[in-house]
Amino acid sequence: MAADERDAKDRQLDGDRVDSDRPLTTDTGVKVGDTDNSLRAGARGPTLLEDFHAREKITHFDHERIPERVVHARGAGAYGHFRPYEGLSDVTAAHFLSGPDVVTPVFVRFSTVAGSRGSADTVRDVRGFATKFYTEEGNYDLVGNNIPVFFIQDGVKFPDFVHSVKPEPHNEIPQAQSAHDTLWDFVGLQPETMHMMMWLMSDRAIPRSYRMMQGFGVHTFRFVNAEGRGTFVKFHWKPMLGTHSLVWDEAQRIQGNDPDYNRRDLWDSIERGQFPEWELGVQLVAEEDEHKFDFDLLDATKIIPEEEVPVRPIGKLTLNRNPDNFFAETEQVAFHTANVVPGIDFTNDPLLQARNFSYLDTQLLRLGGSNFQQIPVNRPVAPVSNNQRDGFAQHRVHRGRTSYFGNSLGGGCPALGGGSGVYHHYTEKVEGDKVRVRSESFADHYSQATLFYNSLADWEREHLVEAFRFELGHCEELEVRQRVVANLNHVDHGLSVRVAEGIGVEPPEEEAGPNHGRSSPAVSQLSTTFG
Ligand code: HEM
Numbered sequence: 150m151a152a153d154e155r156d157a158k159d160r161q162l163d164g165d166r167v168d169s170d171r172p173l174t175t176d177t178g179v180k181v182g183d184t185d186n187s188l189r190a191g192a193r194g195p196t197l198l199e200d201f202h203a204r205e206k207i208t209h210f211d212h213e214r215i216p217e218r219v220v221h222a223r224g225a226g227a228y229g230h231f232r233p234y235e236g237l238s239d240v241t242a243a244h245f246l247s248g249p250d251v252v253t254p255v256f257v258r259f260s261t262v263a264g265s266r267g268s269a270d271t272v273r274d275v276r277g278f279a280t281k282f283y284t285e286e287g288n289y290d291l292v293g294n295n296i297p298v299f300f301i302q303d304g305v306k307f308p309d310f311v312h313s314v315k316p317e318p319h320n321e322i323p324q325a326q327s328a329h330d331t332l333w334d335f336v337g338l339q340p341e342t343m344h345m346m347m348w349l350m351s352d353r354a355i356p357r358s359y360r361m362m363q364g365f366g367v368h369t370f371r372f373v374n375a376e377g378r379g380t381f382v383k384f385h386w387k388p389m390l391g392t393h394s395l396v397w398d399e400a401q402r403i404q405g406n407d408p409d410y411n412r413r414d415l416w417d418s419i420e421r422g423q424f425p426e427w428e429l430g431v432q433l434v435a436e437e438d439e440h441k442f443d444f445d446l447l448d449a450t451k452i453i454p455e456e457e458v459p460v461r462p463i464g465k466l467t468l469n470r471n472p473d474n475f476f477a478e479t480e481q482v483a484f485h486t487a488n489v490v491p492g493i494d495f496t497n498d499p500l501l502q503a504r505n506f507s508y509l510d511t512q513l514l515r516l517g518g519s520n521f522q523q524i525p526v527n528r529p530v531a532p533v534s535n536n537q538r539d540g541f542a543q544h545r546v547h548r549g550r551t552s553y554f555g556n557s558l559g560g561g562c563p564a565l566g567g568g569s570g571v572y573h574h575y576t577e578k579v580e581g582d583k584v585r586v587r588s589e590s591f592a593d594h595y596s597q598a599t600l601f602y603n604s605l606a607d608w609e610r611e612h613l614v615e616a617f618r619f620e621l622g623h624c625e626e627l628e629v630r631q632r633v634v635a636n637l638n639h640v641d642h643g644l645s646v647r648v649a650e651g652i653g654v655e656p657p658e659e660e661a662g663p664n665h666g667r668s669s670p671a672v673s674q675l676s677t678t679f680g
Pocket of ligand 1: 217218219220221224258259260276277278279292293294298299303304305307308366367368449482483484500503504507508511512515
């Protein structure tokens with residue numbers, strides 16, 4: 150497909166696009182002749198209630214705001230397409246991965262996590278990298294980040310984690326994510342955060358451009374082929390421009406000079422015709438190899454080192470069209486990890502399981518009820534027909550007499566789908582006692598943090614130490630600083646001493662870590678550019 154060719158999603162949106170070059174009307178289509186003067190009793194008299202235009206105009210304005218996302222509130226998005234390099238039917242039945250002839254329209258939204266909708270782009274934070282594939286078999290959402298691991302292992306801790314990262318509840322200070330007591334308090338008490346904190350204190354957390362950022366699905370997901378055979382899969386997005394970061398001083402200056410820096414860069418590059426591209430790669434693990442690693446595949450605080458399972462490039466994403474309207478599209482887009490298509494399934498990763506509940510739940514509130522999939526940016530290009538009815542802002546006019554499955558009267562009730570394209574949940578044997586415990590296989594919180602540290606170049610380590618000193622150094626509670634330094638000692642003694650020395654904390658005694666000396670090519674590809 151040529152870059153300028155219109156895809157199915159673009160054509161679908163034609164019906165929703167509104168040009169503003171028509172005469173001014175009310176919402177009911179009545180032409181308006183004066184929108185500067187309200188109707189009043191006498192030139193200096195009170196405004197009349199019967200001025201339906203003034204009332205409508207002000208009322209609509211009063212209702213313009215919707216809740217911002219509880220996390221990832223600030224973002225920027227664009228449309229584009231995804232084309233596989235080759236067919237993957239040996240491992241997945243997903244039609245959009247069946248071969249280079251299938252080009253799938255996408256919408257991608259990049260975001261920061263902690264800041265509010267109006268916050269600056271170049272803060273130290275994780276970046277969201279969420280992709281909606283409008284496939285012929287329904288929407289598939291790959292809702293990832295630019296860091297391949299996560300802070301916590303179980304989604305039930307997500308509200309606690311996010312509360313620790315957000316400004317403190319009594320005075321809404323500080324806005325900066327990493328430089329405050331509550332985050333470091335959480336981190337010190339929850340050693341499972343350590344691997345992710347190493348990434349967060351690295352230059353990965355200040356990407357130069359969304360176009361120069363990796364993306365990761367983070368969890369282990371499952372591919373399922375037409376025969377029902379499952380294969381574990383981790384997803385990787387690799388930017389064709391390479392992975393580049395800002396340096397800290399530069400990032401801070403840009404925050405002041407141009408808070409829209411990353412958003413503007415994405416917009417301008419697409420307007421210039423320099424379309425950002427990423428390669429999608431997968432790490433595949435056969436089911437029988439599930440337990441062959443020294444970590445648990447279901448633990449989202451772990452990567453699969455690329456020296457153990459190489460990344461196989463499977464296709465290319467190109468972003469080539471800016472949205473027409475930020476609110477309608479970028480703000481109202483609703484990604485959800487549970488939006489899957491045949492051939493892609495979940496695993497029992499407890500973080501993923503919680504996400505599969507959380508996104509729909511929050512969107513029911515954020516987007517005003519149960520019909521948000523009808524919003525243009527969310528609407529699948531695949532046909533939708535079911536017995537879901539009514540609700541606020543129902544846009545469909547369902548025809549027919551019935552709206553229940555299993556009827557002999559005919560009408561609105563669709564038949565069950567059959568044959569290919571039907572979603573079948575993977576047949577997985579599950580048994581166990583109902584318990585509130587975490588598997589022992591999730592217990593090692595330090596080895597991969599060490600692995601990450603060992604993989605950094607000297608100057609990357611330098612930046613990381615400076616970041617720990619700056620961010621942890623802003624924490625006022627000495628005991629909290631001390632606890633984090635003690636945890637860092639399990640990652641690397643030298644690192645903990647250097648951080649301690651920079652923030653007035655007693656350096657800890659040396660202890661042997663399990664992984665000193667190992668490094669992983671998976672995490673050593675970062676380069677930082679200046680200017
Ligand atoms: C939003 C990624 C963990 C709840 C987002 C977004 C991304 C993302 C990219 C922004 C989507 C957009 O651009 O609209 C991730 C990743 C996670 C993770 C990669 C871990 C691997 C969690 C967990 C929960 C959660 C554990 C809850 C239990 C939410 C919520 C939103 C959100 C509520 C806002 C969604 C909306 O309002 O539309 N997440 N997240 N996330 N995430 Fe996560």
